[in-house]
Amino acid sequence: MxxxxxxxxxxxxxxxxxxxxxxxxxxxxxxxxxxxxxxxxxxxxxxxxxxxxxxxxxxxxxxxxxxxxxxxxxxxxxxxxxxxxxxxxxxxxxxxxxxxxxxxxxxxxxxxxxxxxxxxxxxxxxxxxxxxxxxxxxxxxxxxxxLSAEERYYTFIQKYPLAAERITQKQIASYLGITPEFLSTIKTNKHKK
CATH class of the missing domain: 2.60.120.10 (Jelly Rolls)
Known part of the structure; x- marks a missing residue:
């Protein structure tokens, strides 16, 4: 050990x-x-x-x-x-x-x-x-x-950047209390900005 x-x-x-x-x-x-x-x-x-x-x-x-x-x-x-x-x-x-x-x-x-x-x-x-x-x-x-769902997502990414790369979108959405589809929309909107 x-x-x-x-x-x-x-x-x-x-x-x-x-x-x-x-x-x-x-x-x-x-x-x-x-x-x-x-x-x-x-x-x-x-x-x-x-x-x-x-x-x-x-x-x-x-x-x-x-x-x-x-x-x-x-x-x-x-x-x-x-x-x-x-x-x-x-x-x-x-x-x-x-x-x-x-x-x-x-x-x-x-x-x-x-x-x-x-x-x-x-x-x-x-x-x-x-x-x-x-x-x-x-x-x-x-x-x-x-916070809005979008703000909660960005806060999560800032607090746990390494985890966000290793956790599925579905699991992150479950943690944030939103659907995976809505999380996908948030991420898509981020890339458009």
Whole structure:
């Protein structure tokens, strides 16, 4: 397991001794995921939080009619889970799918609780991570309420230029809450300007 990326991610917020880092790494499970494979399905118990070592994943909700709404994307060096269901150990509301062949490091809920007990500074790390995620989601909600679809698309492209090249138009449209056809119109209009 090449753990340098995840340790670098952790070191942005806390410092670990060699012993603490070794203990943390011992709790992780490396998982290779094929493109289109689901690592979490709606109604499945959400037991892990995943760190994306390589690749890209997306979390999406599928309604009873089969319509998908993308909630988030997670690229290399990001964390992803169905947070509500992970924290409360409930059946998942979301699906998490690999958009390309990916590798994740997974941490089980029970192991996370043990980690908090044995290395309390991890509570600080995950608190900061949760605050950042909450802030990101709040800004996204405000953008969805205040910006036009075109402005939301340009904001997405500015924030995630590398992701936009690796995600299908249909998935970007699902994230923006518009149809792929409307997104195509936005992109066509951009090129005419």
């Amino acid at each position: 090449n753990d340098s990326l995840i340790l670098k991610n952790i070191s942005q917020h806390i410092s670990l001794s060699d012993e603490e880092a070794h203990y943390f790494i011992s709790l992780l499970k490396e998982r290779k995921i094929q493109k289109k494979e689901l690592i979490l399905k709606q109604q499945q118990l959400c037991k892990e939080i995943s760190f994306v070592h390589s690749g890209i994943l997306r979390a999406f909700y599928m309604d009873t009619a089969g319509k998908e709404s993308t909630i988030m994307f997670a690229m290399t060096d990001w964390w992803i889970t169905d947070m509500y269901c992970f924290v409360n150990q409930k059946p998942a509301m979301l699906n998490i799918e690999a958009l390309e062949d990916s590798v994740v490091f997974q941490l089980k809920k029970d192991d996370l609780e043990e980690l908090y007990s044995k290395v309390p500074k991890f509570e600080r790390f995950f608190r900061i991570m949760m605050q950042n995620a909450y802030t990101r989601e709040q800004l996204r909600i405000i953008e969805n309420l205040s």
